[in-house]
Amino acid sequence: SKLTFSTSSRPDPLADEARLAILDDPGFGVTMTDHMVRIEWTREGGWSNGELLPYGPISIEPAAGVFHYGQEIFEGLKAFRHSDGSVWCFRPEVNGARLQRSAKRLALPELDIDDFIESLKVLVSADEKWVPEFGTGETSLYLRPFMIASEAFLGVRPANGVTYFVIASPAGAYFSGGIKPVSLWLSTDYARAGDGGTGAAKCGGNYASSLAGQVEAAEHGCEQVVFLDSSTHTYIEELGGMNLFLVYADGRLVTPELTGSILEGVTRSSILELATDLGLRPEERRIPIQEWKDGVASGEITEVFACGTAAVVTPVGTLKWDGGESTVGTEAGETTMKIRQSLLDIQYGKADDTRGWMTRL
Ligand code: COI
Numbered sequence: 563s564k565l566t567f568s569t570s571s572r573p574d575p576l577a578d579e580a581r582l583a584i585l586d587d588p589g590f591g592v593t594m595t596d597h598m599v600r601i602e603w604t605r606e607g608g609w610s611n612g613e614l615l616p617y618g619p620i621s622i623e624p625a626a627g628v629f630h631y632g633q634e635i636f637e638g639l640k641a642f643r644h645s646d647g648s649v650w651c652f653r654p655e656v657n658g659a660r661l662q663r664s665a666k667r668l669a670l671p672e673l674d675i676d677d678f679i680e681s682l683k684v685l686v687s688a689d690e691k692w693v694p695e696f697g698t699g700e701t702s703l704y705l706r707p708f709m710i711a712s713e714a715f716l717g718v719r720p721a722n723g724v725t726y727f728v729i730a731s732p733a734g735a736y737f738s739g740g741i742k743p744v745s746l747w748l749s750t751d752y753a754r755a756g757d758g759g760t761g762a763a764k765c766g767g768n769y770a771s772s773l774a775g776q777v778e779a780a781e782h783g784c785e786q787v788v789f790l791d792s793s794t795h796t797y798i799e800e801l802g803g804m805n806l807f808l809v810y811a812d813g814r815l816v817t818p819e820l821t822g823s824i825l826e827g828v829t830r831s832s833i834l835e836l837a838t839d840l841g842l843r844p845e846e847r848r849i850p851i852q853e854w855k856d857g858v859a860s861g862e863i864t865e866v867f868a869c870g871t872a873a874v875v876t877p878v879g880t881l882k883w884d885g886g887e888s889t890v891g892t893e894a895g896e897t898t899m900k901i902r903q904s905l906l907d908i909q910y911g912k913a914d915d916t917r918g919w920m921t922r923l
Contacts (some may be wrong), residue, residue, distance in 0.1 A: 565601065565677045567612040567684045578691075587695045588701060588732035590872060595689035595703070599681045599728040602712075603671045606722075612677075614684050617729060627711030627721040635664040636708035636767045638871045640733065641686050643696045644848070649686055650920045651705070652909050654679050656828045657902040659707045660764060661707065663826075667763040669720035670709050679921065681707065685728045686923040692732055696910065704733035736872040737785060739892070741878025741894050741902075744868065746801065747779030748851065750766065750884060753792035754799060754823070761799075761823030772802035775917035780851055782882055787866065790851060791823065797848045799823060804870035806878075808854065809842075809897045811864050819846040829869040829905070835917065836904055842897070854881060858890045865895030867902075875902035 574586075575596045584593050594617050601612040627633045637657045641649050656674035665672045668909035673681075682705055686693065706729050713723030737744055752775040755761025755768055775787035779802075788806070791797040798818050800806060807825040808816045815837045820826055837844040857863030858881075866878040877894040887896055907913035908920070 565609065565612045565680060567599070567614050567680075568824070569614045570616065581691065585692070585698075585701070585732050588694070588734045590733050590736045591704065591731050593731060593816070595685075595692040595730045597685060597688045598730075599685045599726075600728040601677075601681065601726045602674070603724040603726065604722060609671070609673065609677070612681060614688055620727075622710075622712055622725075623714035625714035625716055627713060627715065630716065631711070631718055632765070633668055633670060633711035633721055634708065635661060635668050635670060635753045636706060636764055636766065637661050638764075640728075640871060640909070641682075641693050641705060642702050642911070643693045645696045647696070647709070648911075649690060649693050649703075649923045650909075650911065651679075651682060651686075651831065651923050653809050653828055653919050654682055654921050656831070657696065657707075659827070660826060661709070664763040665709065665764060667760055668765050669812070670711070671724055673709070673726060678707065681726070681728050683923050685730055685791055689730055692730065694732055698918050699734070701732065701734050701908070702909075704731050704872070705729075706731065707846070733872070734756040734871075741877065741899075742780075743877040743891060743894060744785040745780045745783065745882060746786050746868075746878055747775075747784035748881060748883035749775040749778060749787045749789055750790070750795065751775075751778070752787075753795075754789040754802070756792040756823060759823060762826060764821065764825060771802060776802045784880075784882055788851075788881070791821070796850050796852075796875075798851055798854065800825060801868055804868045804873045804876070807833065807867050807869060808849065808863050808867035809867070809895065810857070811862055813841065813843050814845055815842040815897075816845045816847065816849060818849055820902045821848075827870055829871055829874070832905065832919070833869055833875070833901055834900065840897075840900055840904060855888050858888045863890060865898050867895075867898040875905060
């Protein structure tokens with residue numbers, strides 16, 4: 563790694579009392595910590611030294627490519643406090659590798675995985691007191707690395723000036739209301755991504771594209787939207803911002819296979835690995851939406867859950883669509899909770915990390 567980080571003067575940090583009140587009930591993505599990391603890239607010079615700066619507004623020219631053509635990618639991962647006070651990150655090298663794949667797709671420069679992990683370490687060590695205490699439920703410090711086209715130029719081509727940032731925000735549950743099942747709206751008017759598009763990349767555009775469907779979901783009283791494949795409108799892809807799993811009575815655990823238009827969730831792939839430990843039979847394949855409706859009606863499908871770094875594992879209760887609905891459960895299912903707990907136990911250091919998934923920050 564060629565990066566070295568310089569520290570600028572610290573801002574007036576929030577008083578301890580105010581910070582502790584926020585950490586008590588952080589919500590999701592509401593409060594940012596005291597610092598941020600910034601690394602600049604130019605086509606001639608590559609990545610320059612990173613900086614640790616006070617968190618705050620940034621100055622970028624209005625002509626920067628990110629504002630016009632959406633050349634942007636991001637990551638999401640969490641830092642967890644263990645019982646001995648140490649702070650750990652879950653599979654950061656997997657997020658670092660995905661950021662590189664996203665960069666390729668969006669014609670942005672790749673950041674070394676070591677530099678990616680170093681950027682997280684620099685921010686978390688500066689803002690360590692923002693990592694919630696151990697044993698406070700589902701709380702962590704959510705890390706948001708992102709990369710934008712910052713060169714001021716209105717032609718449509720990959721930017722020659724790019725900026726990478728990491729910001730952080732203490733996080734509780736993504737959905738308010740505890741671990742109660744969320745309802746999903748089946749979007750038929752909109753798709754999230756298409757063949758050959760950016761669906762597998764973690765770029766802001768995919769999330770922008772999900773919002774109209776998300777608004778439609780809210781209008782129908784649902785927390786999230788389900789998107790189908792854009793070419794046949796038959797197969798389940800993913801939700802607005804998380805992957806989906808179906809639990810079958812016979813022990814199968816099924817999730818849509820990666821087709822190029824689905825985000826390769828780190829939680830998704832971790833659950834596929836954990837499933838066999840829990841006596842489940844994981845399956846990645848195309849799932850027609852009709853199979854969900856029929857499977858719930860026949861009792862073959864017993865649970866459905868959503869997963870993601872932000873959502874962890876969130877039970878799904880009802881699927882609604884134009885003209886009908888299907889409810890798989892009104893409470894969190896047993897298998898869903900078992901998977902959720904085994905993941906959280908690894909993340910909080912309560913279970914042995916037999917796969918080497920945790921990195922100390
Ligand atoms: C995640 O970090 O889980 C995301 O996909 C981003 C968003 C849903 C908060």
